[in-house]
Amino acid sequence: MMKLIIFGPPSAGKGTQAQKLSKKYGIPQVATGDLLREAVAKQTPLGVKIKSYLDTGKLGPDDLIVQLIKERVSKPDCKGGYLLDGFPRTMGQAKELDKMTDIDLVLNIVVDMESLVERAVGRRICPKCAAVYHVKFNTPKKTGVCDKCDASLIQRDDDKEATVRNRLKVYQEQTQPLIAHFKAKGNLVDVDGSAGIDGVFDQMVRAIDRLNK
Ligand SMILES: [Zn+2]
Numbered sequence: 001m002m003k004l005i006i007f008g009p010p011s012a013g014k015g016t017q018a019q020k021l022s023k024k025y026g027i028p029q030v031a032t033g034d035l036l037r038e039a040v041a042k043q044t045p046l047g048v049k050i051k052s053y054l055d056t057g058k059l060g061p062d063d064l065i066v067q068l069i070k071e072r073v074s075k076p077d078c079k080g081g082y083l084l085d086g087f088p089r090t091m092g093q094a095k096e097l098d099k100m101t102d103i104d105l106v107l108n109i110v111v112d113m114e115s116l117v118e119r120a121v122g123r124r125i126c127p128k129c130a131a132v133y134h135v136k137f138n139t140p141k142k143t144g145v146c147d148k149c150d151a152s153l154i155q156r157d158d159d160k161e162a163t164v165r166n167r168l169k170v171y172q173e174q175t176q177p178l179i180a181h182f183k184a185k186g187n188l189v190d191v192d193g194s195a196g197i198d199g200v201f202d203q204m205v206r207a208i209d210r211l212n213k
Contacts, residue, residue: 002081008109032086111193
C-alpha cells in the first residue's frame with residue numbers, strides 16, 4: 001500500500017510525471033481535474049452540484065472536492081495505493097485529507113515561477129494536428145507554421161501571459177502554504193523540476209524506493 005501526492009505549481013509537469021509513476025508502480029493516478037470533468041459528464045449527483053459551481057466560473061467548495069476524492073479512492077483499484085494529482089489544493093482540503101488517511105510521501109516539484117511563465121507563454125500549438133512547439137525551446141522550421149501540416153500555429157488562451165500569471169498567483173496564495181503543512185508532518189520531498197522529464201522522474205523514483213526500503 002503506497003499513497004503518494006504529486007505537488008507543485010500549475011504547468012510544472014505534474015500530470016506527465018503522475019502518468020509515468022502510475023505505470024511504474026501500478027497504482028492509479030487520481031487527478032482532480034479528470035474526476036471533475038467525469039462527474040460532470042456522467043451527471044452523477046455530485047457532478048450536478050459541481051457543474052453549478054463550474055458554470056459560475058468558480059472552483060467547487062472543498063467539501064465537494066473532498067467527497068469526490070473519497071469516492072474515488074474507495075474503489076477497488078485503489079486498494080494497493082494511489083497517486084493524488086491536483087489534490088489537496090487548499091488548506092481546508094489538506095485538513096480533510098489528514099482525517100481521511102495517512103499519506104506516505106509528497107513529491108514536491110520545485111520550479112522557478114518565471115521559468116514556468118516563459119514555458120507557458122512561449123507555447124504554440126497547431127490547431128490542425130495538435131503538435132506542440134515553443135518559440136524558444138522547440139521552434140518549428142518556419143516561424144509560426146507547423147512542420148507537419150503547414151497550418152498557422154496559435155497560442156491558446158490558457159497560455160496568455162495574464163492567464164498564466166493569474167493561475168500562478170492563485171497557486172501561491174492558496175496552495176503553496178500547504179508545503180509548510182506537509183513539511184511539519186515530515187513526509188515531503190523536494191524534487192528539482194528543472195531537471196527535464198527523465199531527470200525529474202529519476203529523482204521521484206529514488207525518493208519512493210527509499211520509502212520502500
Ligand atoms: Zn500541424
